[in-house]
Amino acid sequence: MKVCACAVILSVFAAFITVPSAWDNLRFKIGNYDIEGETALVKNAIRQFSAHIAGFYDSGGAAAGLNTIPAANMVKRRIAMDIRDLIDKGKVLAIDRDKSSVKQILFADLTHAVAVVDEDWFSQYQDAQLRARKPLSAKKAGFITVRYFLKKMWSRWIIIDYEVYLRDDEMMPVPFEQFLQW
Numbered sequence: 001m002k003v004c005a006c007a008v009i010l011s012v013f014a015a016f017i018t019v020p021s022a023w024d025n026l027r028f029k030i031g032n033y034d035i036e037g038e039t040a041l042v043k044n045a046i047r048q049f050s051a052h053i054a055g056f057y058d059s060g061g062a063a064a065g066l067n068t069i070p071a072a073n074m075v076k077r078r079i080a081m082d083i084r085d086l087i088d089k090g091k092v093l094a095i096d097r098d099k100s101s102v103k104q105i106l107f108a109d110l111t112h113a114v115a116v117v118d119e120d121w122f123s124q125y126q127d128a129q130l131r132a133r134k135p136l137s138a139k140k141a142g143f144i145t146v147r148y149f150l151k152k153m154w155s156r157w158i159i160i161d162y163e164v165y166l167r168d169d170e171m172m173p174v175p176f177e178q179f180l181q182w
Contacts, residue, residue, distance in 0.1 A: 038157075039105050042113050045070045045157040046148055050097050050119070057083060057093045060128060071159040072151070072182075091136060092128045097121050103145075106174075111152040112182075114174055118145050118167065143167050149179055 052069040059065060061083035066076050086093055098120040105115045121142045126133040149161040160182050165171055 035107065038107065038113070042105055042115055042150055042157050043102055045150060045159065046102070046115060046117060047100070049148075049159050050100065053079065054095050054097055057095050060087055060092050070156065072161070075159055075161065086125075087128050090128050091125045092133065093123055094126050094133070095121055095123045098141075108176060108180060112180055113150045113152075113157065114179070115148045115150065116145060116171070117148065118143070145169070145171075147171060147174075149182070151182060 048070050052065065056062070056065045056069065056079065061080055063080075066080065069076055069079075071079075083093075100120075101118045103116045103118060105113055107113050121144065122139055123142060124135055124139040125137040126135055143166075145165045145167055147163045147165070148159055150157045151160045152158075163171070
């Protein structure tokens, strides 16, 4: 019996030595992890995402801008396709975030977080062909709630998906099983 107990202890010890995130996982599970620091990093990723998206739409989707967006490739592709569709219609969407208010950040584990953010945006369609960008619509205010799904990859948080709701809409339940597989 002593041999078996020693083997178990050595196996656990070996796992903690060979798996770099093992100590962090343990600290996360027992509530001794720097959640405030991770929360600040998640907020920063969302702030960067919004700023880069605004610039990307305003520029008409200059391809060089894609690499600056802290997002998964599928999110970037979705945005690029949306911009391409607008340009094919002769439009550019000029957007500007006025205000963001983080309502909630939930950490599912060390590498997955969900954030709910109220965002106020101003948008206007403009003519894509003209350098002066003649307005094609009135400037509109949009008040939305965005649920961001984030994953920590390469030591930074990136947006792997997002859902947009009107302020008063009820959100769908978080698909944790699917989300944790991303």
